Amino acid sequence: MQNVHPHDRKQLKQAVSQAVNTGQEYQIHYRLLLGDSTIRWVEERSGLWRDPDGLVLGLMGTVVDITDRRLAEAALKESEERNRTLINNIPGAVYRCQADQNWTLLFQSEAIAEITGYPVDHPIHQEDWRLIHAADRDRVDREITAAIARRQPFESEYRVLHADGQIRWVLETGQPITDSTGTVQLIDGVLTDITRRKESETQLQALVRRQGLINRISTQIRDSLELMPLLQTTVETVRSQLITDRVVVYRFKPDWTGEVIVEDCEPNWRSTLGEIGMDNCFPQGLADHYAQGNVRKIPDIYHAGFDTCHVQYLEKLQVRANLIVPILLKNQLWGLLIAHECRAPRQWTIEEVELLRALADQVGLAIGQADLYQQATENAVRARQQSADLKATLAELQRTQSQLVQTEKMSSLGQLVAGVAHEINNPVSFIDGNILHAAEYAEDLLKLxxxxxxxxxxxxxxxQKVIEEIDLDFLVEDFPKLLESMRIGAERIKKIVASLRTFSRMDEAELKAVNLHDGLDSTIMILQHRLKAHGDRPLISLERYYDDLPLVECYAGKLNQVFMNLLSNALDALDEQLAADQQSEPPKLEIATALLTSHEVLITITDNGPGIPTEQRQRIFEPFYTTKPIGKGTGIGLSISYQIVTEQHRGTLSCESKTGQGTTFYITIPVQQGTP
Incomplete structure (x- = not known):
């Protein structure tokens, strides 16, 4: 007993004592201390040794050295634990199931509990189809069954029902495993929770839809200076988007009375056009409330705490719920944009409030623009009857108006680009950040x-047969390359997002030393879709010849606006030429830069379009002069561009053109604005 390891002696004594008392054999594993201080594991099987009369003479048995077996078992256990850890650390839940009618589950990792809310050993996992959203089950079954029939990998996105009652989105990727006869026996796959990605996509789609709607209104503001048609389009658009019964614009008068001046109403409800508000029925202080930019949501007029006369007035208008957003003009309350729900109470959502608020802001800009246009028209009439000084005043007013319109146009575009770039950047950063970890995990697995x-x-x-069937050597070689290509793709998206952000620097009011090539490239990226071939229209090629330029001190956002105007005009000219089937040579744009002197740089933008006739070329920089059809342009882009280059950057903007051969615009800019 003295050679038995001290920690095992008690256990051995108990086994021997139990054998003596019960007469049964025993089997036990314990450690022996050898003379050279080494430890060996042994297995002892013993029982009572009796004489022919049944008298106990002692114990008789065998002792076998099992050290190697114990070491092998420990190593196997460690390997299994390590593999289990690796599998559990893989993003998503790994599984293996039989390719039978019930998809009998053989194994799945613990990550399934996080995805479904049910522990890995819960019986519901033997019927995982119950967790798939009912609307997705047939499609998922068809996709997986078809992949198995083709013996090809599959990938499917669908919804699952979480234990907490919520719906989660998952991406399932799998691979059929065949036997020696080619029959699919097993399915190996991974379930990945993509709920956040789906939510981001949904939010991005909603943002894009909302921005698209706002952008359409903004486009009408830029292309039309008539207020009433724009207001009518606004109420029609809002009613169709909110699917509500009536939308109106209510305009205040100087005495704070007012009337409904524009309306879009579902035919089943009475019109309120021309309706004059009864100010003695409205709660006190509402005008101040709206003048501060506050929104008012009324889910139900009968539970809003209104006075009786106010409720009766709204009943007369057949209003049951309303959403009221102020229209501000130069921070002064001009009117209200109001949505009416007539048939029943309605809970107005945050998205609906934000949509009306954004459109009300655009309407405020449109009103300001219309007022400016009306003032410009009145000044123009007086200018024809007054001296040259009044004509100069009118010209300055027109230029101010054109600058406001163009600035709003580029500001809207910049806000849209910056917003989309931000929404894209978040999920891309998540993907880019996880590719590195995936590569590390893959490297560890390949090392193992x-x-x-x-x-x-x-x-x-x-x-060996499985190794040959899956072409393991090729997988080991190709899998790191696959991850690297994913990393390169993510980097490409990040560069595109960076270009979008570069272009959207519309609000930078300070002079900064920047790389002009970045601004040119970001502008080209925004217009990339117009270069591509579509339908019968061929590709418009673009060639860039960039010189080694120093950083140029400028207003980066303003110069991006100039580049956008010049390139857009060149593309418009080429599109018109191609539509008329008058372009004899392949359409082409060229952008070149050069360092003229140590103090001055040159940018040229050339197209091989129809060219500009001499009589038109002499007027292209005049405000509101345009050769485009009505509705296609306001004639202020080149005027604003000329002002930005010559007045704000002390440079030059000129044009050379030959009819039928194309046009070139030349921009020169000082490297430093302080250079004399």
Whole structure:
């Protein structure tokens, strides 16, 4: 007993004592201390030794050295634990199931509990189809069944029902495993929770739809200076988007009475056009409330605490719920944009409030623009009857108006581009950040596989066959390349987002030393879709010849606006020429930069379009002069561009053109605005 390890002696004594008392054999594993201080594991099987009369003479049994077996079992346990840890650390839930009618589950990792809310050993996982959203089950079954029939990998996105009652989105990727006869026996796959990605996509789509709507209104503001048609379009658009019964614009008068001046109403409800508000029925202080830019949501007029006369007035208008957003002009309350729900109470959502608020802001800009246009028209009439000084005043007013319109146009575009770039950047950063970890995990797995193959160079025939079937050597070689291509793709998206942000620097009011090529490239990226071939229209090629320029001190956002105007005009000219089938040569744009002197740089933008006739070329920089059809342009882009280059940057903007051969615009800018 003295050679038995101290920690095992008590256990051995108990086994011997139990055998003596019960007469039964025993089997026990314990450690022995050898003379050279080494430890060996042994297995002892013993029982009572009796004489022919049944008298106990002692114990008789065998002691076998099992040290190697215990070490092998420990190593196997460690390997299994390590593999389990690796599998559980893989993003998503790994599974294996049989390719039978019930998809009998053989294994799945613990990550399934996070995705479904049910523990990995919960019986519901034997019927995982119950967790798939009912609307997706048939489609998922068809997709997986078709992939198995083709013996090809599959990928499917669908919804699952979480244990907490919520719906989660998952991406399932799988691979059919065949036997020696080619029959699919198993399915190996991974379930990844993509709920956040789907939510981001949904939010982005909603943002794009809302921005698209706002942008359409903004486009009408830029292309039309008539207020009433714009207001009518606004109420029609709002009613169709909110699916409500009536939308109106209510305009205040100087005495704070007012009337409904524009309306879009569902035919089943009475019109309120021309309706004059009864100010003695409205709650006190509402005008101040709206003048501060506050919104008012009324889900139900009968539970809003209104006075009786106010409720009766709204009943007369057949209003049951309303959403009221102020229209501000130069921070002064001009009127209200109001949505009426007539048939029943309605809970107005945050998205609906934000949509009306954004459109009310655009309407305020339109009103300001219309007022400016009306003032310009009146001044123009007086200018024809007054001296040259009044004509100069009118010209300055027109230029101010054109600058306001163009600035709003580029500001809207910049806000849209910056918003979309921000929404894209978040999920891309998530993907980019996880690719590195995925590569590290893959490298660890490949190292483990290489070590296994080195340790066991002659695997069993069945394992060797699987290795050959999946072309393991190719997978080991190609998988890191696949991850690298994903990383490169994510980097490409990040560069595109950076270009979008570069272009959207519309609000930078300070002079900064910038790389002009960045501004040119970001502008080209915004217009990239117009260069591509579509339908019968061929590709418009673009060639860039960039010189080695120093950083140029400028207003970056303003110069991006100039580049956008010049390139858009060139593309418009080429599109018109191609539509008329009068373009004899392949359409082409060229952008070149050069360092004229150590103090001055040159940018040229050339197209091989129809060119500009001499009589038109002499007027192209005049405000409101345009050769485009009505509705296609306001004639202020080149005027604003000329002002930005010559007045704000002390440069030059000129044009050379030959009819039928094309046009070139030349921009020169000082490297430093302080250079004399």
């Amino acid at each position: 596989m290489a070590h296994y193959r080195q340790t066991y160079p002659a695997p069993p025939a069945s394992l």
